[in-house]
Amino acid sequence: MIEDVFIKKLFDNDRRSVARSISIVERNNSESAELLKNIFANVGNAYRIGITGPPGAGKSTITNQLTKFLRKQGKTVGIIAVDPTSPFTGGALLGDRVRMSDIGQDNGVFIRSMATRGSLGGLSKKAVDAADVLDSAGYDFVIMETVGVGQSELDIAQAADTTIVVLVPESGDAVQAMKAGLMEIADFFVLNKSDRPGAQQASAALKTILAMRGHDEHSWMPNIIKSIASENKGIPEINDEINRHKDYLIKTEKFKLNREKRMRVRIKELVEEKLRSELWSESRENSLNLSLEKVVTGNLSPYHIAEELLVNFKNQI
Amino acid sequence: MIEDVFIKKLFDNDRRSVARSISIVERNNSESAELLKNIFANVGNAYRIGITGPPGAGKSTITNQLTKFLRKQGKTVGIIAVDPTSPFTGGALLGDRVRMSDIGQDNGVFIRSMATRGSLGGLSKKAVDAADVLDSAGYDFVIMETVGVGQSELDIAQAADTTIVVLVPESGDAVQAMKAGLMEIADFFVLNKSDRPGAQQASAALKTILAMRGHDEHSWMPNIIKSIASENKGIPEINDEINRHKDYLIKTEKFKLNREKRMRVRIKELVEEKLRSELWSESRENSLNLSLEKVVTGNLSPYHIAEELLVNFKNQI
Numbered sequence: 001m002i003e004d005v006f007i008k009k010l011f012d013n014d015r016r017s018v019a020r021s022i023s024i025v026e027r028n029n030s031e032s033a034e035l036l037k038n039i040f041a042n043v044g045n046a047y048r049i050g051i052t053g054p055p056g057a058g059k060s061t062i063t064n065q066l067t068k069f070l071r072k073q074g075k076t077v078g079i080i081a082v083d084p085t086s087p088f089t090g091g092a093l094l095g096d097r098v099r100m101s102d103i104g105q106d107n108g109v110f111i112r113s114m115a116t117r118g119s120l121g122g123l124s125k126k127a128v129d130a131a132d133v134l135d136s137a138g139y140d141f142v143i144m145e146t147v148g149v150g151q152s153e154l155d156i157a158q159a160a161d162t163t164i165v166v167l168v169p170e171s172g173d174a175v176q177a178m179k180a181g182l183m184e185i186a187d188f189f190v191l192n193k194s195d196r197p198g199a200q201q202a203s204a205a206l207k208t209i210l211a212m213r214g215h216d217e218h219s220w221m222p223n224i225i226k227s228i229a230s231e232n233k234g235i236p237e238i239n240d241e242i243n244r245h246k247d248y249l250i251k252t253e254k255f256k257l258n259r260e261k262r263m264r265v266r267i268k269e270l271v272e273e274k275l276r277s278e279l280w281s282e283s284r285e286n287s288l289n290l291s292l293e294k295v296v297t298g299n300l301s302p303y304h305i306a307e308e309l310l311v312n313f314k315n316q317i
Numbered sequence: 318m319i320e321d322v323f324i325k326k327l328f329d330n331d332r333r334s335v336a337r338s339i340s341i342v343e344r345n346n347s348e349s350a351e352l353l354k355n356i357f358a359n360v361g362n363a364y365r366i367g368i369t370g371p372p373g374a375g376k377s378t379i380t381n382q383l384t385k386f387l388r389k390q391g392k393t394v395g396i397i398a399v400d401p402t403s404p405f406t407g408g409a410l411l412g413d414r415v416r417m418s419d420i421g422q423d424n425g426v427f428i429r430s431m432a433t434r435g436s437l438g439g440l441s442k443k444a445v446d447a448a449d450v451l452d453s454a455g456y457d458f459v460i461m462e463t464v465g466v467g468q469s470e471l472d473i474a475q476a477a478d479t480t481i482v483v484l485v486p487e488s489g490d491a492v493q494a495m496k497a498g499l500m501e502i503a504d505f506f507v508l509n510k511s512d513r514p515g516a517q518q519a520s521a522a523l524k525t526i527l528a529m530r531g532h533d534e535h536s537w538m539p540n541i542i543k544s545i546a547s548e549n550k551g552i553p554e555i556n557d558e559i560n561r562h563k564d565y566l567i568k569t570e571k572f573k574l575n576r577e578k579r580m581r582v583r584i585k586e587l588v589e590e591k592l593r594s595e596l597w598s599e600s601r602e603n604s605l606n607l608s609l610e611k612v613v614t615g616n617l618s619p620y621h622i623a624e625e626l627l628v629n630f631k632n633q634i
Binding site for chain 1: 354361576613631634
């Protein structure tokens, strides 16, 4: 049972309530669902930025510098650092420490790391829910930072208004990014560490690939912004490009359409979750368990069992 | 419509039919579902081995050498190499070429790489379906090789009879693997490149972590096998450990129980998939689309819409 006074404190951006709320959505249980329902009316005012790219590209440093830049303009920033690959990159842990020492003491900034650490699965859902929490607490910007590796960064990109893909010159990332479908999710690219050898070629390669995609005069053409985040170079340009993209989204109504698309996914999830919980009642779980041995020994087809369970559900609904 | 003659050729291990069948399950559409239903009766005879670990640990080389070893014993081997991280590791591409030159010409071996390449999502389901195809075609062993990064390797481990986690001495992988929950999925570890400095310490660290987990006398205690796969050292020991684990599974009935557990997941998926397709009829999709604008402008709650859609579905079922 979540009390009104707790929600009120969250909306007032009480730091302890924000932290506790994120812990609640991380559990992804009935309490999380109740919390999300209670905060919904206050969600939707933050501008959401997704930052993704390979390990070591400098995502954390860019997040750090961009946050400082936004703070100087009087904006507040909530940050969710997601590290779905954590087994072997250790990104979240390191990134955390770098950031904490720098912007972590600022009251206009809230940082939360979410890594797998033994509890794999559903991480991107939890990250998006945590973004909702920060949104409801009134942060002007919510930055979701994630290592680009598979489904997670797609989910994060879908939840962001503007998605930035960070690459570095030397890794041949452009071609890999294209293969992985990252070209499709980037609203713009940041070529970080652009003082390193190969920056010119990497930028040219990216441009060639982007040109190959083709686009008409009304569609958005992703730019390539060069930065050296560790020296704080290129950050105003990144901020400008975010604003340019935001203006484009608003002018073309895509801002609204994208949010509708996200809401559509969310509502479908809500319906399916509810239906699933009714479907797998104790008695149907038991009936499934009793059939399993016959299926494994080949005496019954799983398709037959599935059909029976479905008919049973429909009759009892 | 899948013809009986095609299924017959697949069961006879006609290479072209096997390749085409995997392409069909990769599409993950109604034709895939039909194919899986048609092959089901012939699935369940292959022994399934999952091989996972960080990029560069030598998974492909071990798969290669283990396959050659099994071939010498007259066994046939189907291989699914999954690379969910492909954006920045390029693992599948490279691994493919290494293997193809070596064992790819052998008629008793079938190799298929599955990487994300622009179509992210559902990769592990497709990989497990592809394993079913190879199983139905009569391969004695099916090896599923995947980079350990998040949900995918858990799905693969769940679909394997024996899961091997490959680590190397220098990377501090043991501690990372523990954090990521890989300790829980390993039936045994292979410490590859064990001639490198730090092998002794890495092995000791792994043993300490494993001992910390604790286990009673009846439960399985994962061993650590040392190998230098590039010099073909340690492969018979890996094979022995697979057999020892297989014997343990059969003796304790876990072999059967694990397969029942897998079938349980599969049947649930079948029921939910069917239900979902009935739920999202054209008319309900339309009704959802019409409500979206009101939700985004804050005039309607998504929870209210979800409830309405659910009631509508229940009334019309």
